Amino acid sequence: MTTRHGVRRPSLLLVTDLGYQARGRRYCDEDIFLSSRLREAFDVALCHPRDAAALLDRFDAVLVRNSGPVLHYPEAYEAFRARAVELRVPVYNPLTGQGDMAGKEYLVELSRAGFPVIPTVDRAADLGLLPEAGEYAVKPKLGADSEGLRFVAGSDIGAELAGEADGVLLVQPRIGFRYEVSFYFVDQDFQYALYAPDPERRWVLEPYAASAEDLDFARRFIVWNSLPYGIQRVDACRTAEGELLLVELEDLNPYLSLDRVGEEVREAFVARLTASLASMTG
Known part of the structure; x- marks a missing residue:
């Protein structure tokens, strides 16, 4: 904790990749804006995801923002997770997420459980569980940003998956x-x-x-x-x-x-995020 004007403020490490290239969007602008606003309540420092594990012990909490797909730096991400658990540093979002944080397996699980999701399987033997479609989307379970996505004609989907290992790919009808x-x-x-x-x-x-x-x-x-x-x-x-x-x-x-979004909505979001982070670090 640091002292500024007599008030003790928590320190926050904001993990982001300001150089990440997204199609048609500048992710860095969003994190530059957020960091400027969060400094009103926290002492904020920005770092690249590859540097996060080495810096964790200097901060009260970590906010993971636009850090890019972790498949681009899997070793660094696993080191970050292990170090955060070891040091008991609060991470935002918590490392217990069951959604994309854990890969795409959840789409298969939710589909099996009857949730309103695009029907999804990850085994060739389960193709019969999908509705018939003229085309199917096939993508890596550990993919991101549509990397590796391809579309396969319905008549060819069985042959397309015949040589693939189960559990590696996701298959969905093209909706x-x-x-x-x-x-x-x-x-x-x-x-x-x-x-x-x-x-x-x-x-x-x-x-x-x-x-x-x-x-x-x-x-x-x-x-x-x-x-x-x-x-x-x-x-x-x-x-x-x-x-x-x-x-x-x-x-x-x-x-x-x-x-x-409009300014009013944006300001309300910043206020809600600040309050959530303050509750986590308090």
Whole structure:
């Protein structure tokens, strides 16, 4: 803890990759903005994810933000997790997430359990559990940002997977949808929603007025994940029939698209995040 103007302030290590290249988006701008605002309540330092493990013992808490897909630095990420547990340094989000933080296995589990998700299997023998489709999406279970994603004709899907090891790939029917929508939460509290009216332009987002039914859908996955605190983004698609299906539960370092919301919403988010971090470090 440090002292500034007679007030003891917690120190916060914000883990981010300011050089990460995302398609059509500048993730670094979001973290520069957040760090400037969080300095009102914390002593903040930024570091690259490869440096986080070595710096943990100097801070009261860690906030993992736009640090890029961990598959780009798996050894450093595992070292960070182990060191955080060893030092008992609070990490935001907690390292117990069951969503993307733990890989994509949860999509298979939720599909088997009957949750409203895009039907998903990870074994060739289970292809019969999927609805018939003209095309199937095939992607690595440990992938990110659509890396390795390919589409396979329905007539070819069995042969395509014949030589693949079980548990490595995810297979889903290619869903025709009206739009994608994301719901953003801090702790258990809904903050805002954004959607992409044009399915071909995923990150051209606009504010979305979530209905009570929409929020019931999104909260079902927040409750399932059972994180005690943290930022989560529930990504879904609206099918041609009007149903919402889960696409992804991002609970590690969800991009927030704060530049796509109004000032009032953005300020409310910052205030809620600050309060959540203060509760964690207090």
